[in-house]
Amino acid sequence: xxxxxxxxxxxxxxxxxxxxxxxxxxxxxxxxxxxxxxxxxxxxxxxxxxxxxxxxxxxxxxxxxxxxxxxxxxxxxxxxxxxxxxxxxxxxxxxxxxxxxxxxxxxxxxxxxxxxxxxxxxxxxxxxxxxxxxxxxxxx
Numbered sequence: 756x757x758x759x760x761x762x763x764x765x766x767x768x769x770x771x772x773x774x775x776x777x778x779x780x781x782x783x784x785x786x787x788x789x790x791x792x793x794x795x796x797x798x799x800x801x802x803x804x805x806x807x808x809x810x811x812x813x814x815x816x817x818x819x820x821x822x823x824x825x826x827x828x829x830x831x832x833x834x835x836x837x838x839x840x841x842x843x844x845x846x847x848x849x850x851x852x853x854x855x856x857x858x859x860x861x862x863x864x865x866x867x868x869x870x871x872x873x874x875x876x877x878x879x880x881x882x883x884x885x886x887x888x889x890x891x892x893x894x895x
Contacts, residue, residue, distance in 0.1 A: 780842060782828030790830050791886035793823050810856045817860065821848030833881060840878030843871055 797820040804812055825845050829838055847863050864875060 780828075781825045781845060783833070783838070784831050785828045787830050787885060789827050791882075793820075793827055794882060794886055797823065811854070813857060813860065814851055814853060814855045817848055818851060818853075821845055825849075830885070834877060836874045836877040837881035838878075840871075840874035840876065840881075843867070843875055844878065 800816055800820065801813075804816060821844075824841075829841050833841070851859070851863075864872070867875060
């Protein structure tokens with residue numbers, strides 16, 4: 756599944772509850788185990804929903820995943836562009852309406868600029884390289 760749906764289901768990723776940037780953003784000192792553990796947990800939670808899950812259940816699971824990601828943050832040493840991609844995914848997830856549909860989720864990253872898309876791609880690559888997810892798909 757795409758990170759925006761993992762972290763937006765994830766992503767990435769990626770979603771979630773507060774504005775980005777500055778000292779008020781997600782932590783930047785997470786352990787690798789906590790950071791990567793989120794993605795394994797999110798994937799398991801999403802898998803439990805099944806293919807016939809109601810839109811409201813999927814959106815709730817994604818928003819919950821985004822909250823987990825935001826609360827944990829990223830490990831120190833994450834490249835700046837990947838961190839910005841993480842923050843974008845978290846912001847997108849946070850902005851999801853509780854009444855969003857699966858179609859809305861599919862369009863989650865469709866309004867990203869080229870620069871923003873490169874940042875999200877950098878985050879997705881960072882997750883793949885760091886956590887060994889094997890899913891290097893972008894959020895679109």
